[in-house]
Amino acid sequence: MASTYTGSVERKLATILFADLVGSTELGASMDPEHARDLLDRFYDAMAAEIALGGGTVEKFIGDAVVAVFGAPAAQEDHAERALQVALWMQERLHELLGGRLSLRIGVNSGEVAVGRPREGSSFATGDAVNVAARLEQAAEPGHTLVGERTAALVGDAFELGVPRTIEAKGKPGGVACRELGRMRAARRPRGGHGLETTFVGRRRELGWLEDVAARTRADGRPRLARLIGEAGVGKTSLVREFRARLPAEAAFRLGRCLSYGRSVTYSALADVLREEVGLGPDDPAEDILERLAGREILALTLGLDVGGDLEPRTAMLRLQDEWVRLISRLGSEGLGVLVIEDLHWAAGPLVEVLERVLSDAEGPVLVLGTTRPDGAPFPEADTLRLEPLGDEEVAGLIAGALGSPLDSCALDVVIRHAEGNPFFAEEVLADLLDRGLLERRHGVWCLGDTAVDVGVPDSVRGVLAARIDLLPAEAKEALQAASVIGRSFTPRGLAAITGSSAEVRTLVERGFVRPAQPRVVFKHALTRDVAYAGLARASRAHLHAAFARWLEGDDAKDRRAGTLAYHYSEAVAPDIAELAWRDMNAELAQLSEAALHWLRRAAELSLAHFDLDDALAHLHRAADLAPDDADVWHAIGRVNALKFDGEAMWPAMERALQLTEGRAALAELYAELTFESTMRGGMWKRPLDHGLVESWLARALELADAGGAAHARALVARSLWEDDAEAAEQAVALSEPLGDPVLQSYAYWARSGAAFIAFDFHEADRWAQRRFDLLDRLTDPDKVAHIHYYGATAALAAGRPEDAVTLVHDHDVVASRLSPHHEVHALGVILYVQEALGRWDEVRRLQRRVERAVAANQGTPCVLNARTLFSCAVACGELGLDAESHRLEDAAVAQGFHEGGMGFWLDPPPAHLALLRGDLPRVAALLESSGATWHLSTDGSLYALATKLEALVALGRTSEAEEAAAALLQPGTYLEPFALRTLGVVRSDRALTERAVERFDTMGLAWHAGETRALRVART
């Protein structure tokens, strides 16, 4: 295992067995030391023999305890089953040996271990899993075996296990979950299971092929060998099962399995066939067997019975073969017989010999069908069919069948992507997601709770893949592991740069691990890459990452490689491994860390330039892990979170930057930015901001900033927003213009516009909002460009220019919706504000699907528009008479969880509208009561809110309040003017005013409102 570049330590998923002889001290005390020695020696030998039979490795004998490892040093896919089988054998064997005078306590547990060089007297496998196995052994009753949870999950139904329980264990505060071992049911965990349904999919061509071979066998009238070759889990066994189901009832069918380990495994496949042939159970005593086989007792050799007697072994074997030729000939004596030998890759020589005899000497049409993995395949001359991976559609069909109800496209994608056509992997990944509670059922559809979830490699799949990797020659395996550090795909040059050679790529291609995709080489299966990588010791990984990063940087240190360089450098110095990996190499570590920081920052900048905010944050957080005291990194994290509208994340990052920053000017900048972003992006706070806190930031910013500087202007913008301070907005405008910073200027104008808006001076608000468009050609950040359009649209609408507003929201959509999921919700939000204000309910309804998708995608951001947009859709459905849908959407909006804490001015107007529609006046009154006084404050939504408020007051008969509210809004040419006119018309019963409202609605093109108002007039006359 020792190697130049992958190191001498590997990581394995293995199963550890601890066994301890109970009562030996007492026995020893009563015994002559020589006898005691002899007894212990016999014990050791017997236990070692059982462990070897199960393919385990004795790790050590300590006193009268034995420790064995399965799945290490060489991986085994069935390490857990082997360990439990060996535990049962050990218990039996001890009983045979000592007749119950002493008993064994056994603990078995699976987990990740580090496997090092075996040293005299010390263990070669270490890890928590080993300690837990020891604890389980200590807690077991004499004569019993306790099995850890992970082992239990790995073996599934192959063993009977007691009910889950928890034992106390030192160093394990929650105890250790375990189960008592019972009988063995099968040597290997049956595939599938997990309580999932199996629906057979695809494979029509393959079934056709099998039927064709069967027909040819029938036609020839003599035995024929056919072979199905395919990777583990690709579906060989399933295909055979399906083939069997389609055979005519009269065809004789026998099936036997070759086993990977165990007692009398030589003929195990034929043993299955024989038992079925003569009706024997697995545990029938020898006498019964011999009685059943009367006249052809030699067949009992197949079952491991010593019936050769005085016969010379070779003669016994030939007789056995003769008997099998007769037996199989009988199978084909009445038409087609099918003999399936599963898992030929584990077939032992003597079995192969029997099969060869059968094929040459048996009579009648018998199809001998073998299944095998590509690694070991006797019988090269057979008819052979290779089973290829399933198509994505077929995997989707399998998943749908397994779950019984649909999986949403995102989760489906994840499973398909990981399975890559292997149905076993698909089932295991799916079951793993279910077991870990990562799949949730929403409205009858399975969805991923968190779309960014780390799917990982299920233990069962890891076992299969690791075992396959360990079958590679050592050099090829090391090359595969090194390549896994580079990634899913690599160039031979890159591999050679870190290993010194790319010669092994050929072996890897031949063995089907990778395939050439000029100029690169690609791991055929992403999971193989993951498992190869997981097998490397972390310190070795660090060195390989470092070597690769250096080579890549030397080769081509371009920005387009920034992400890759950042990744490899930062993996090389990941804080939790750096010390171990670079012990006594401080200069090296420092240099690598510096490179990591440099490229992480650069990669973040580049991601930000594409507005890939999550990617930028990922890089920055890695940078912060490496340099937790770097104020610039924290500042950048704060800024990106602000762009993401994630207030809860922005705030602590900025606080951290503040703690680490010195110097008045720098602090002033930070405080101004913090206050500005917090107040400007009101939508980023799930709960309202803490007033005291914001005020203290504002005060600090104003106190520290140089008068007349940018920080000062920015703080003034924040003040005007926060305190509705029109004067601060004016000052900000005055300061920003000479500074020539278009961003600052744009926000100062916006503050000015906002102040006018809140004072209901809509034309003034519009003028300032439109002035911002003159700055566009000096702005590059799309977030800033989008902002101008967003508020430009609302201001245009307020000023009575609805068609301009419609154009602007669509322009905004083009800029914003590609920026981030959150910007997309904004894009929809402002479209809906405008369309709902225009009463264009069909338009709103048309957007409903997009809204629901966008909101689902934006769950990571606590934006109030997540709820608000759903409410708009609920209102549109209500207006269109789709009551059930309206209620569903309203519930969905409420479920977004924004209702605690002062968000009423955003969120209460639509429910009030719905309550009006539904004639629920008490609810209307309650909503007005709770937040009505603040409905004008959400500038963008306030037009619709104020119109709704007028309606509500009229409906509630609160005429004087309605009069007062309407009077404040009677401004010529504005959007709200006709609503005010109509309100006054109704409360004063003045038809002329209502007429004027209709006319104004018509002039502005608000057809729906005009219609409503006309209907009102008709109803009242």
Ligand SMILES: Nc1ncnc2c1ncn2[C@@H]1O[C@H](COP(=O)(O)OP(=O)(O)OP(=O)(O)O)[C@@H](O)[C@H]1O
């Ligand atoms: N065509 C299919 N349709 C639906 N499910 C399938 C199909 N093929 C395989 N599966 C599922 O995938 C899992 C693995 O299949 P199977 O046991 O047949 O693979 P295998 O090739 O025999 O693997 P191994 O080499 O490990 O024996 C099973 O649980 C099975 O239900």
Ligand SMILES: [Mg+2]
């Ligand atoms: Mg199989």
